[in-house]
Amino acid sequence: MKYKVGIIMGSKSDLPVMKQAAEVLEALQVPFEITVVSAHRTPERMVEYAQSAISRDIRVIIAGAGGAAHLPGMTASLTPIPVIGVPVKSSNSIDGWDSVLSILQMPGGVPVATVALDGAKNAGILAAQILSVADDELLKRISNYKEELKKAVFDSIDEVEKHARK
Amino acid sequence: MKYKVGIIMGSKSDLPVMKQAAEVLEALQVPFEITVVSAHRTPERMVEYAQSAISRDIRVIIAGAGGAAHLPGMTASLTPIPVIGVPVKSSNSIDGWDSVLSILQMPGGVPVATVALDGAKNAGILAAQILSVADDELLKRISNYKEELKKAVFDSIDEVEKHARK
Amino acid sequence: MKYKVGIIMGSKSDLPVMKQAAEVLEALQVPFEITVVSAHRTPERMVEYAQSAISRDIRVIIAGAGGAAHLPGMTASLTPIPVIGVPVKSSNSIDGWDSVLSILQMPGGVPVATVALDGAKNAGILAAQILSVADDELLKRISNYKEELKKAVFDSIDEVEKHARK
């Protein structure tokens, strides 16, 4: 695999959510970088990160942030590669609505691929799906991953069905 | 470009929104298919569409739907390739909230890359960005597209600045 | 009683809510099946379950799910019998709004009989009410059940009235 995923988050406090993206990428054998980039406290670092990403072989960026979450959208404005946004339900968020809307509702021309609130695991899977366009082996590993999800459901059937009457 | 984008929508009434995805793909010279697939009225067609997509060289699916919008998420459950969801503010929607939430809030394991309400244009750009992972020429065309957005802003400066006092 | 209720849920984690449907059906002496069927992780199982339900004498399905909850609506698209949807306030839900809207807001032609958030008990009663169309004895048991609700209110009157001044 020649390409990498770049995972960034607005604050260290987003790590418990965002490391789930790292874990699923690891399971799918997709290389990644992970670091902190704050749109509001380190705007120059954000510009530098986004503009140099391609040169570091990054081809998808996962950006997580909460509240007025500008990191995913601003990163998307600074690079032509796809950016996945993870709305984080941080302590300063109004039930997550601010995080979701300030990531999702991007204007025409600058998309952010938004996943569910605190959905960093899905961001990792989506990043792998994107890189699989250039990597058929990865596509197979993703198919296998989906099969495992299925198996976990089948494994839970017995436990649930015993609640039925005799 | 060896790969295509598949554009599907839940109803013919979604076409005025969804054709914006087609238009931007055309502008970016990305091949695509477009058709109607209803999760609720043609579930078998949806299964067949999603499971055969890879064999037709589709590597990204854009799915648009409104109200209780299940098409993007169900398509994502049926294929390992990335699925982009477009929440459509259809006539039966509660201000678009139902469309957004029933596409965005997918469970762990089955991501949908969600764009803004009625954001089909951004879905088209995102699909192109995804395919550009395997196509550097396309990545360049996307960079050029972003430059044109920038130019349009600069072209509007004069009109706005004339509102300043002398 | 010749007919049964089928209770399905998207995940084992929905069981604490969904077993309340089973309990009330048991109290009303209505036969039922209960199992796990995930729209997103086992879509083929869902198709098979819904399409074979009538042949197993199921005449009402109760489907519970949370977040982007597609199981009730998709089940309804796959069978002509009535489907009751239970929005579950699962851990990945935004205060339950996503669960409610993605079950309730079905398009014209494919109804889901939606009950309150986490309202599995009411789903069980509603399923019994539906089967009572073909079973006058069951209708009487439901009437009796309502009388017991009334009695519980009367039993609580003393405790509340003692808060009045002398």
Place this chain on the structure above:
Amino acid sequence: MKYKVGIIMGSKSDLPVMKQAAEVLEALQVPFEITVVSAHRTPERMVEYAQSAISRDIRVIIAGAGGAAHLPGMTASLTPIPVIGVPVKSSNSIDGWDSVLSILQMPGGVPVATVALDGAKNAGILAAQILSVADDELLKRISNYKEELKKAVFDSIDEVEKHARK
């Protein structure tokens, strides 16, 4: 068919929405009554209507109302037969949220089978599905109805696909 559906609405102004329930019942050859019953302006009429419904061979009631919509829930409290609630986006409603929540969120013991905002057509179909528990011919007509929905989707494919590039 020995049973009927009772359609009631809180105000004459709900008729443009509620008559869609009547129309689909007519198409499915299900007998029905339709009238105005206001929970807030004619509470005694509501009590009388609900308590006498069974004696008039009504086995499902469809109740539509808007704003603080109490008619469906109060009707459900007064009869053991299933009640379907239609939240109407009336002129005095806050975008329909009040109608939806005051019908959907019934307490344990008294279910209302709620359909989408202004979803009277689906209420009609659901009523037919409920009566089909005691009428296999009706179940077949509902299956056919679903086939026609499917056909309408297929009929729209050509119109949409012509938007694809050559």
Place this chain on the structure above:
Amino acid sequence: MKYKVGIIMGSKSDLPVMKQAAEVLEALQVPFEITVVSAHRTPERMVEYAQSAISRDIRVIIAGAGGAAHLPGMTASLTPIPVIGVPVKSSNSIDGWDSVLSILQMPGGVPVATVALDGAKNAGILAAQILSVADDELLKRISNYKEELKKAVFDSIDEVEKHARK
């Protein structure tokens, strides 16, 4: 004082909130009754309660309920005296929105004087204010009560001001 306040609640579980109305009425020396009346489980009791209230010298009713809260509005439909509604954030409520909207959004002709979520204390004060129209002594007690609120603020000034810098 010749008139009384009637306090009713939909369920014993509303008592911790609703007894605050009783307490403030006691402090203001306003006679009251308190009991449980469930719109959905004891509809006949509700009709009887509301229609006989005037004959028991009740001239204001305070009704508290949660979720799809129909008790205040239905009571208001059954008597010409003013009804105060207290939206209770019960366990089956969606953050209180259902309780608020199903009490507040009454149709033209049938007002409910709605107070804040869980605002039973204010309901008690409002009931006293209403009865004070026929009782100047009570009006004075209410004025005194407001003076005490003011004093409590002044008493807290020192504690807060010590947070200022020297």
Place this chain on the structure above:
Amino acid sequence: MKYKVGIIMGSKSDLPVMKQAAEVLEALQVPFEITVVSAHRTPERMVEYAQSAISRDIRVIIAGAGGAAHLPGMTASLTPIPVIGVPVKSSNSIDGWDSVLSILQMPGGVPVATVALDGAKNAGILAAQILSVADDELLKRISNYKEELKKAVFDSIDEVEKHARK
């Protein structure tokens, strides 16, 4: 009738809504005053109005305002008589939510009797109900008014029932 109702509104633009309160009071033969008092633009006038109301024989105030609607709550803080708040869906309001919440959610000690969004008619009826505590003739007129509402429903029955099949 010795007492009057005072109707105030934050802006002339609230008049189309607020005059409905005046009309229903006129129909019920309740004397009233009506004027403009802006909490934010004429705060001293508001203080003067509220503090002198009793001396002008006003015993209920109806206050309507939109957006961040402070007039009802501030008036309630300045007088011991009951204040009815009418949330107006003014042009600067976010779908009426700001108007509703800034009137309804008053702190303990200072109630505002809130009616539905744009519910000035109900505010007028509620004001009459309040004054009827000291006026049995008015209570009778209110009872008659409710009878007329009932009659209007009965008059609409024919029109609706003709939609039933033969």
Place this chain on the structure above:
Amino acid sequence: MKYKVGIIMGSKSDLPVMKQAAEVLEALQVPFEITVVSAHRTPERMVEYAQSAISRDIRVIIAGAGGAAHLPGMTASLTPIPVIGVPVKSSNSIDGWDSVLSILQMPGGVPVATVALDGAKNAGILAAQILSVADDELLKRISNYKEELKKAVFDSIDEVEKHARK
């Protein structure tokens, strides 16, 4: 007056709203600049604008944007002077909620002084109030402006009061 206000907006389409800020500044004789700066389409221009503002004697920036509105917050991250944010209810906004939340909910350390939805007029007044800290003449003009608001209310009294009964 030695200082200026800088007015920026994300798109030419925000001009009908944002020019109200310019008009009120003109009325208060406060110098200003006005131009288009798009956070997402011209991020470098935004950085340059914000970082050079002080050198052009700008001491307050008014930034208006809609949808996922990042311009106000990003500008605030790039300069130590106060930034006022105007949430614009643009065509791509979900009833304005996205605009409001993505401007208001800034993280600790980087405030944006947010005004009401489409509240550009108030943004202009607030900018003048801020500059008046260094300009007592301007503070007087603002006081006079508030007197004129008061007069406009008094001028509307007659028109409203004629709706009272004789």
Place this chain on the structure above:
Amino acid sequence: MKYKVGIIMGSKSDLPVMKQAAEVLEALQVPFEITVVSAHRTPERMVEYAQSAISRDIRVIIAGAGGAAHLPGMTASLTPIPVIGVPVKSSNSIDGWDSVLSILQMPGGVPVATVALDGAKNAGILAAQILSVADDELLKRISNYKEELKKAVFDSIDEVEKHARK
């Protein structure tokens, strides 16, 4: 520094949030006063406080309140100096929405500079930014403060990056 900031809050219970404004002002060496002023329980004190602020050299007021939060807007109506509003998520608030909307949505003519829910720290910074218009030394201290924010981000990089794979 000749000017001061006035910090007020509606209730002693707002102190844990509001003292964060005091702390940041102290860190930035900006003089301030802090006290309790309740719009609803001490309206005369509020009028007196706001109208005398300038004479005490106060040039910015920070006002925090929860629920139907009228203190910031009413204070703004009573003085020409800038008022910053802090929506407090108090115990009587509906998830903070009432606090936010009743502070933010002020009518044209009377701005309140609103910060995030519970954003008292940002209110303190904003007050300092406002006073810095007349104090270049303070502007420098604010610039330094922003540098420290940046440093804190850089200090957290190591901790986050160790989550990357080797």
